[in-house]
Amino acid sequence: MLKEERQNHILDKIKLNRKVLSSDLSIELNVSEDTIRRDLNDLSSKKLIKKVHGGALPIDTKAPSYEERKFYSLKEKNSIAKKAVNLIKDGQVIIMSGSTTNLQLAKIIPSDVNATIYTYSLPIALQLTEHPSIEIIFIGGKLNKPAQVTVGLDVVSSISQLRADLCFMGTGGINVLNGMTEPNWEVSHIKKCMIEASNKVIVLCTNNKINEIKRYSVTPLNQINTIITDLDPNNQIFIPYKEKGVEIL
Amino acid sequence: MLKEERQNHILDKIKLNRKVLSSDLSIELNVSEDTIRRDLNDLSSKKLIKKVHGGALPIDTKAPSYEERKFYSLKEKNSIAKKAVNLIKDGQVIIMSGSTTNLQLAKIIPSDVNATIYTYSLPIALQLTEHPSIEIIFIGGKLNKPAQVTVGLDVVSSISQLRADLCFMGTGGINVLNGMTEPNWEVSHIKKCMIEASNKVIVLCTNNKINEIKRYSVTPLNQINTIITDLDPNNQIFIPYKEKGVEIL
DNA sequence: TAATATTTTGCCGTTTTATGCATTTTTATG
């Protein structure tokens, strides 16, 4: 039996039983416990299992991510949110994607603003429930736990049926050549729909996302109306963006 | 049994019972109390539990933000949730309404349970994102801010298209003659759909809701399979309910 | 195909870890 076969067997067994013992595996697979231990070490260093004394367990699925990200570079996000909030006008229909920058924005919308906001992010929706006058429509679907947003076909088809004045969109990365890109395929697809559905596309973009490329393309620059960053809009880094007709705030 | 398994078990039990005794655990897990004590020390130094003389308690994390209700009669709600959680079986499709009792239930679902949960409540969905294996489908629509749930036609039509094994439902009031009633028209309508869509209807009901009547009728008793309350199920108050064929837990 | 390099595996002595037990110290409580 090949090493890889053996390791696949181990992965399968962990998935099935939520636990394996080195001693069991050694007998079951007819190899020494040393070999099993080395297998478990391999798999563990690939983050496929959690190795423990005596065997292994499935990887900890706990997601600390969103909460953590929430406080990461908060200052930059806030400065972006402050610029963004001025673009919201009474009576508008707005779509907001699920970024933490958008969450900051949701927090500072003045209480006299009257608008309708569509979102598929739980934290943003929850935040907006504290606003007295904004009407919130939550876009349902299967939940992506770490990001706390809904994803999938339901979301795509809901958004396709919308017509919005504005959309505020976080981003995985943006650059002149490739436009906006996302690390997550599902999210990239959803964002395409958001852009389709909106008259004006506003991208909220902390400085570390500028001139970054992620795996999946969302849209070329020419579909983006405005980019809001924490940098000075006159920074020379934005010259090529402006040449493509994108407004920088 | 591996050390980590044991510690996971302890964490689960604390989540469920809000307390554990070293002596119990020692018997339950078939190890000496010394070992349990060492486990509790481990978990405690990782800030996952609060170790106390004789056992351990959950660490009290999240700041109580919106919900005074959430902590009001928490004890009763928790005792209901504990009974309810036993009804959840692997692989089931479950609909949960938006009550605070359901939120308690969501908190204590053991981490090895594998089920699909539909809900239209933001806090419940958010809570469930911390569960490693449950699939969550959020039912979108217009948000009702004070209750933090979606309501309206979208919700009704989404639920109508479902087929669930179970639904867990909070209630505004219940009595023998009028069955289940709700103060809010939209919610009453949504609950009707939930009942339609579910094979088994389980009503979670704190004692103050028993023999109460609200404005809008949801369903007569005969559509309800089980009522879970914080009272003793043999309490004579339930005799007429039992005569109508409702199971009391 | 033979020769050689590389990887995988088993073995063995050493080190570390997990656990139970006995003894002492601390804590809760009437």
Added chain:
DNA sequence: CATAAAAATGCATAAAACGGCAAAATATTA
């Protein structure tokens, strides 16, 4: 403040992990 329960401490033991090494299995190259 007396007493029983729980916790801490130290020690013993068995199981598991580690590191080095050499044999065996595989892959690569001439």
